[in-house]
Amino acid sequence: MGKQMTEMLKGVLEGIVLAILSGRPAYGYEITAWLRDQGFSDIAEGTIYALLVRVEQRGFVDVEKVPSEKGPPRKVYSLNAQGQAYLEEFWRTWSFLAERLEQLHEGGK
Amino acid sequence: MGKQMTEMLKGVLEGIVLAILSGRPAYGYEITAWLRDQGFSDIAEGTIYALLVRVEQRGFVDVEKVPSEKGPPRKVYSLNAQGQAYLEEFWRTWSFLAERLEQLHEGGK
């Protein structure tokens, strides 16, 4: 989707993934597929796995290994309390930014 | 405002500055001051100047040196046609992202 999207995803993609996990536990491959479905056509698999490692190390998610019918075992992530708190802060930051941009967008017409 | 905001600004700050310049020409110091007014309390001055150099090199803005009553001469930037086109693409990218996030935010309640 181009360089603009790549840069804009920085900091946002993490929030997106945590938001997904706040709905229900999920594993990397599944998240990647879902994102592609949503139109994030060229988010690399490696990106999601690296991100998941990061949020795990920061203690935002709990992990459980679950055997898969087809293929290697899945690492199923679920958002814990700390992750939930971080996600809420993410939404506050996002809202602040979105409001300012909305104003700029309206003003520029 | 914290690390979250820092990361989220990547790719977005450039759009914000171009959007400001689409309204009227401006110079670095002025833009920095305006952003602080809008609540972007800790955007570093150096960041804006570096960004302006970048967009100038990409050919999105025209520059004019204007003497200042107090202090060194100002470099006044104005958005040109190429910058305008890039800004429009920025808004499309932003809208795409904002829609997806809006859905996630609503769904997560």
Added chain:
DNA sequence: TTCAGCTATTCAGCGTTACTATGTACCAGT
């Protein structure tokens, strides 16, 4: 005169993030 303070720009070095590209591994169907 000197010094502080505001205006205004610039730059080197750093940390974080997403992408590229590749590799590993497990299983099913042919």
Added chain:
DNA sequence: ACTGGTACATAGTAACGCTGAATAGCTGAA
């Protein structure tokens, strides 16, 4: 045995914003 889908991992790279400091011009107070 081979292909293809599932599933995870990682080293190297580029881009961007921040930190911290330097430079420079002008004004007003001590």
